[in-house]
Amino acid sequence: MKLRLCLYLAAISAVLVAAIPSHTAKRPRYGGTLQVEIGATVTSLDPAVAGANAEEADAKTELDALLYDRRGEHGIFVGVAGSGAFRVSSWDPGKRAVLTANEDYREGRPFVDSVEIQMGRSAHDRVLDLELNKTDFAQIPAEQARPAADHGVRVSTSQPNELLALVFLKGRSGIETARVREAIARCVDRTAIVNFILQKEGEPAGGLLPQWSSGTAFLFSTETGVRSAKEIRSQISASPKLVLGYDSADMLEQSVAERIVVNAKEAGISLTSRGILSPGNKPAHGTDIRPGEAVRVDARLVRLRMLSPLPRVSLTAFIETLGPMAGIVDSPLPESASPEDVYYCERSIMNSGLIIPIVWMPQVYGISARVRDWKQPAAGETWPLAGVWLDSADAH
Amino acid sequence: MRLLPQFSLLRAGIISVIFVFAGVSAGAQTTTLHPPAWTNALGSLADKIGAVTKRGQSLSLEVKNMSSLSAADVDGLQGVLVADLARRNRPITKESLADVALHVTFSESADGYVWIAEILDGVKQNVVMVSVTAPNQKASGPETPLTLHRKLIWEQESRIVDFGILADSSSDGTSILIILDAGKLSFYKSPDKDWKLAREITMEHARPLQRDIRGRIDLQAGKARLPDAECAGDFRQPESVTCKTVTALGDPEIPRQSIAVQGRNVEDYVVLAPVCDDSPLTLVTGQGDWTEPDSIQAYLGRNPESSASSKIQFLGPVLELWRNADGKSARAVSRNLKTGTYEASIVSVSCGD
Numbered sequence: 224m225k226l227r228l229c230l231y232l233a234a235i236s237a238v239l240v241a242a243i244p245s246h247t248a249k250r251p252r253y254g255g256t257l258q259v260e261i262g263a264t265v266t267s268l269d270p271a272v273a274g275a276n277a278e279e280a281d282a283k284t285e286l287d288a289l290l291y292d293r294r295g296e297h298g299i300f301v302g303v304a305g306s307g308a309f310r311v312s313s314w315d316p317g318k319r320a321v322l323t324a325n326e327d328y329r330e331g332r333p334f335v336d337s338v339e340i341q342m343g344r345s346a347h348d349r350v351l352d353l354e355l356n357k358t359d360f361a362q363i364p365a366e367q368a369r370p371a372a373d374h375g376v377r378v379s380t381s382q383p384n385e386l387l388a389l390v391f392l393k394g395r396s397g398i399e400t401a402r403v404r405e406a407i408a409r410c411v412d413r414t415a416i417v418n419f420i421l422q423k424e425g426e427p428a429g430g431l432l433p434q435w436s437s438g439t440a441f442l443f444s445t446e447t448g449v450r451s452a453k454e455i456r457s458q459i460s461a462s463p464k465l466v467l468g469y470d471s472a473d474m475l476e477q478s479v480a481e482r483i484v485v486n487a488k489e490a491g492i493s494l495t496s497r498g499i500l501s502p503g504n505k506p507a508h509g510t511d512i513r514p515g516e517a518v519r520v521d522a523r524l525v526r527l528r529m530l531s532p533l534p535r536v537s538l539t540a541f542i543e544t545l546g547p548m549a550g551i552v553d554s555p556l557p558e559s560a561s562p563e564d565v566y567y568c569e570r571s572i573m574n575s576g577l578i579i580p581i582v583w584m585p586q587v588y589g590i591s592a593r594v595r596d597w598k599q600p601a602a603g604e605t606w607p608l609a610g611v612w613l614d615s616a617d618a619h
Numbered sequence: 620m621r622l623l624p625q626f627s628l629l630r631a632g633i634i635s636v637i638f639v640f641a642g643v644s645a646g647a648q649t650t651t652l653h654p655p656a657w658t659n660a661l662g663s664l665a666d667k668i669g670a671v672t673k674r675g676q677s678l679s680l681e682v683k684n685m686s687s688l689s690a691a692d693v694d695g696l697q698g699v700l701v702a703d704l705a706r707r708n709r710p711i712t713k714e715s716l717a718d719v720a721l722h723v724t725f726s727e728s729a730d731g732y733v734w735i736a737e738i739l740d741g742v743k744q745n746v747v748m749v750s751v752t753a754p755n756q757k758a759s760g761p762e763t764p765l766t767l768h769r770k771l772i773w774e775q776e777s778r779i780v781d782f783g784i785l786a787d788s789s790s791d792g793t794s795i796l797i798i799l800d801a802g803k804l805s806f807y808k809s810p811d812k813d814w815k816l817a818r819e820i821t822m823e824h825a826r827p828l829q830r831d832i833r834g835r836i837d838l839q840a841g842k843a844r845l846p847d848a849e850c851a852g853d854f855r856q857p858e859s860v861t862c863k864t865v866t867a868l869g870d871p872e873i874p875r876q877s878i879a880v881q882g883r884n885v886e887d888y889v890v891l892a893p894v895c896d897d898s899p900l901t902l903v904t905g906q907g908d909w910t911e912p913d914s915i916q917a918y919l920g921r922n923p924e925s926s927a928s929s930k931i932q933f934l935g936p937v938l939e940l941w942r943n944a945d946g947k948s949a950r951a952v953s954r955n956l957k958t959g960t961y962e963a964s965i966v967s968v969s970c971g972d
Contacts, residue, residue: 250886251831251909331801331830434685438728439735441685442746532729562733562750598910598956609830610909 288605308609334612383583393550428580468520471498665703679717686727
């Protein structure tokens with residue numbers, strides 16, 4: 224009886240073991256169509272044509288990186304369209320693109336046969352389509368990473384590599400007083416912004432480089448000092464009325480700007496927020512911005528994405544962008560700059576008080592379960608879609 | 620009775636010797652050997668601290684680790700720094716007695732380690748730092764009867780398909796390193812410590828390149844094969860080697876049966892000749908895909924259940940693992956995900972340490 228039971232159990236075990244799939248499928252497979260959704264509406268794939276706004280420019284860079292083999296001196300893609308991993312096989316400007324694998328690509332044919340890109344999809348729709356398994360790949364706002372993951376979306380999050388900073392604009396009389404700038408810098412509650420607005424997907428920024436890149440970010444304080452901000456405010460005879468601008472199409476910037484205004488009021492500083500309509504953008508729902516309206520602001524929120532994990536390269540790029548806006552004159556860092564040189568350059572900019580780093584945000588991507596070998600692009604890298612493969616071509 | 624005092628003295632002497640040895644032994648156990656670059660960097664940091672403090676000033680020391688260094692490493696480095704500062708007449712003392720507060724942080728950047736000293740002298744604050752390249756990870760895990768060794772032979776930016784070494788066998792008596800990548804076969808000679816390019820042969824392809832291209836070098840047959848190209852000749856005389864495109868070769872990958880290792884099916888493995896006893900060894904790669912760090916571990920027998928060595932870690936996937944002709948070592952091609960380069964390594968096995 225015992226022997227029969229043992230044989231019976233052994234037979235069941237053998238069937239169960241045989242039915243368990245192998246998890247060592249390291250070798251990639253070819254084939255299938257990768258479904259991609261983006262928020263931007265890209266109207267031209269010509270690298271010489273600039274994107275109408277930051278969102279389109281970013282998306283265009285990603286698409287051009289798939290179509291062109293290399294970049295020129297200034298980061299612009301050069302050469303023949305289709306020399307990259309994919310070639311355009313269908314193009315409906317601003318709506319849809321289908322890219323087909325380039326059989327002759329220098330680094331080898333991509334694993335997927337094609338990539339189908341739907342444009343102009345809102346963040347909400349992208350997350351919903353990921354939840355419903357209607358798309359394979361979409362970038363989602365950092366603040367929606369946790370809710371998306373809670374709804375079962377496979378989320379890939381980079382190291383924090385995008386800085387949201389407040390920049391005092393050059394030539395505005397209201398911010399000439401260094402004391403006002405210092406008071407605003409001290410009163411911003413960065414931790415609250417990370418916890419509540421970014422849903423804990425990011426980290427407070429005290430300097431112009433994140434800790435993982437420079438190793439020195441901890442030397443820049445991110446503490447909130449409402450009391451010291453009030454003290455500084457009390458030393459100023461007449462506090463100017465300042466206006467903080469933000470991109471009216473960017474809900475995150477709007478929320479952060481409004482939070483900073485609240486913090487400033489707590490410290491007795493007169494600060495209001497105002498949306499700015501960037502070219503090619505529509506204002507976010509509920510804002511009162513009219514196209515063509517000129518808005519005078521004293522400071523504005525700026526998003527800066529790192530061009531490289533290397534601290535020297537990213538700091539140099541930030542200075543090139545922020546320098547003309549804020550009127551910062553700083554000599555460029557040499558290629559041989561040591562971590563100490565980079566730190567002192569960063570310290571010098573922070574001491575000017577013209578830039579207030581607010582938060583570091585990661586890049587977040589939603590990826591379907593069938594996408595394999597997805598490698599989160601490092602700072603400055605583009606989407607590595609030529610290297611991914613689909614585990615099962617009939618998932619959709 | 621007279622003997623008793625003498626015996627006691629003898630016993631006391633023996634006990635003293637034991638204590639001395641025990642002390643030395645314990646000291647040796649807690650002292651960690653650091654790479655010379657680390658101790659040099661600490662010397663530089665001590666110099667920089669010395670430059671912003673006065674001779675004879677006492678310092679209080681607070682140490683923080685924000686890097687991937689282990690606690691034992693940090694303890695050891697702290698000891699070296701304290702000794703370096705003492706040599707520069709900057710003794711470490713209690714906070715309440717110190718003239719200057721010194722905060723040292725072992726931090727890490729995208730480039731490597733950054734070791735930072737904040738020197739707080741009243742209201743005056745100075746920050747000095749040094750940078751150190753982070754070394755590759757070492758083997759880890761519990762004690763096992765075998766030890767794996769990895770020797771990095773070559774690294775390059777383009778994908779390495781296979782490689783081979785002909786030791787001391789070229790016509791001029793030097794070793795030859797042969798690297799097969801997707802587009803060329805390269806021969807390097809080592810007249811001194813460095814490999815120098817001796818010949819490079821471009822390989823034309825009969826069909827579009829595959830992203831996961833596989834190929835193989837057969838040193839004994841004097842052949843290097845890709846799915847659609849082949850080179851042949853006397854590899855000891857690189858100038859005799861010629862390459863041509865072929866259409867019928869197909870994938871040179873030799874189909875292998877998967878084996879079961881600790882309940883999982885493994886496709887990437889090699890079987891090596893016995894090293895310590897009569898059991899053959901199986902080297903097995905990790906489970907991840909091509910986006911993750913990988914490892915190689917040795918198991919006894921062909922269908923092993925328990926590991927026989929610690930893992931040796933790779934900073935990216937092991938793409939190829941081939942047995943060498945001697946049967947005692949393996950060739951591993953891996954990709955370093957941190958630098959993006961491809962690495963060719965020899966993995967060998969020894970008994971115990």
